[in-house]
Amino acid sequence: MTVSILLFVNERVRNSLEDNHRQWSETLSHTLAEATVNNLIEIQSHQVRETLRRTTRSDPRVAYIIITDFQGEVFAHTFDEALPDSLIVDEKLVTDESGILVKEVDFRGMKITETSHSLIEGLNAQIRIGIDRAKLGETIKVATKGILLVGAIILLLGLTISIVLARNITRPVRSLSIAMQSYAAGDQIQLPEFTKLDSDTQKLVNSFEEMIRQRSQIESELLESESNLQSIIQNSPVAIVIVNKNNDIISCNNKFTNDYGYLQSDISTAEMWWDAAYPDLTYREKVQSEWLAAVEESTRTGKEIPPQTWTLTCKDGTKRTAIFSMVWLKEVGVITIVDITDRMQAEQALKRSSQLAAAGQMASGIAHEINNPLATISACVEVVERNTDAIVMDSPHGQQLHDYIKLIGEESTRAAGIITDMLDFTRDKPLTVTKFKLCDVVKKTVYLFEVQSSNENYDFQLSFAEILPNIEGDSSRIRQVLIVLLTNAMESMPGGGVISVSCEWDKKEEFVTLQVSDEGIGIPEEKQKEIFEPFYTSKIEGSGTGLGLSIAQDIVEKHNGVMEVQSTLGEGSTFSVKFPCVSQ
Secondary structure (H helix, E strand, O other): OHHHHHHHHHHHHHHHHHHHHHHHHHHHHHHHHHHHHHHHHOOOHHHHHHHHHHHHHHOOOEEEEEEEOOOOOEEEEOOOOOOOHHHOOOOOOOOOOOOEEEEEEEEOOEEEEEEEEEOOOOOOOEEEEEEEHHHHHHHHHHHHHHHHHHHHHHHHHHHHHHHHHHHHHHHHHHHHHHHHHHHHOOOOOOOOOOOOOOHHHHHHHHHHHHHHHHHHHHHHHHHHHHHHHHHHHHOOOOEEEEEOOOOOEEEEOHHHHHHHOOOHHHOOOHHHHHHHHOOOHHHHHHHHHHHHHHHHHHHHHOOOEEEEEEEEEOOOOOEEEEEEEEEEEOOEEEEEEEEOHHHHHHHHHHHHHHHHHHHHHHHHHHHHHHHHHHHHHHHHHHHHHHOHHHHHHHOOOHHHHHHHHHHHHHHHHHHHHHHHHHHHHHOOOOOOOEEEOHHHHHHHHHHHHHHHOOOOOEEEEEEEOOOOOOEEEOHHHHHHHHHHHHHHHHHOOOOOEEEEEEEEEEOOOOEEEEEEEOOOOOOOHHHOOHHHOOOOOOOOOOOOOOOHHHHHHHHHHHOOOEEEEEEEOOOEEEEEEEEEEOOO
16 A cells, blocks of 8 residues: 555656656746847847757756757757757747747667747747657666655554554454454464553453453353252252153253153153153143143143153163142253152051951951850851751752752852951061972962862972072961962963962072963953952952952062062963071
């Protein structure tokens, strides 16, 4: 930019100098014309020649001066010899309106600018002055050198000022601009050290530093707040799941993982969650339908989703019941999951305790009143049965009467058994604890069943581990548990079938496990937890009390054991009872 300006100024100065030289040439022409016109009239050529020579000696720019008379003949010139032929002009010179003619002439290798001027208006007498352009160029060069020197000084001064400005203003501002761009992009920045800044730039730097400090403080507070919030969510006593607009799970807290076993990576998409938590297709479709309808309504209204209670499947396959609710917070939904499995179990235990208390009061109150008549009935039936043969022989309806008497005896025995079960269920009889082999109890009990069912189509298959440690407990009570399981297995297969009984030793868990499997009708999944409840029975009315498995589970729990069931409809059931083993 500065160089362009210098070139422009130089051109203007050059043009101006040439104009000045032209004006000087014209002025010189006028002056010489006035000085020589009288001598020309008086024909005093030597005086004119002397005047011209003085002029050329005083100004080196003048190459020659020629004066013609009224007839156009050369009257005087500045050459010592004859006028060179190249400068002789035969025709009359034609000037412009101002009476001046300027033209370029080559003379002796020199570039000459010749100015012609009429000495007397209307006459042919003229003065021709040749100006050496080389001399004029030297003048222009001198002027140009001066201009370039001044320009260089100005350029250096400009560069100096620019450097100063760049150091004190431009560079700091540029550094601030780059820093602000990086800062806006979220990068960490460190401002360089600035020195000797002007007041305005220093204020800008101070303001930017203050902005960085305030933003850093705000970011620190936000990070601390976010960390606190995340800590609250992760350590919340309630399971929390965070979902996006697509219902995909983007986060879950420790309580959720501890209760249900799933990590966020296990159920990151909605499809993964539905498939894992609700493997049963029919139940899954029911949950999906109601939940997604509630989510859609909540999205439309912005209100919290009303609580919904569902039973979900944990990662380890167990089932737990929980209350689900959700609220939208901008682009994410916060789902809280309150597990009520333990509460429901406690309520069921309380219900069971109430039933036990009622059964105990009833059994205690009427046991003797019922047992005494039943004992009398049983005794009378026994006496009558001894004389059955005589009755049958003497009566046409003797056989029918015999059957009725037998039925009375059986029902009396069954009624007495119900009373005994109720008393056993309500009494907290102490255990007679000894150490024994579980397989020994199993062998004796199964043998009795084989004898009793010898006329029926049942196949008892036994399997025992080669080494079984002792267990500690009341062998008669454990025998009662096995009787309940074997009886239920036979009742599930009225037409007969295979009943498998095994004893295994789990060395890692230090349990001896008793398993009883059948090939019966099986138990529906939703009923598998109810079968251990008091008075629950799937048998036809009048054929069971519903206390067998409840009593068996109570006995197992008193031995610090665990009873579990696995069953598939149409394929059969397997009851597993685990007893802790003792050292040999």
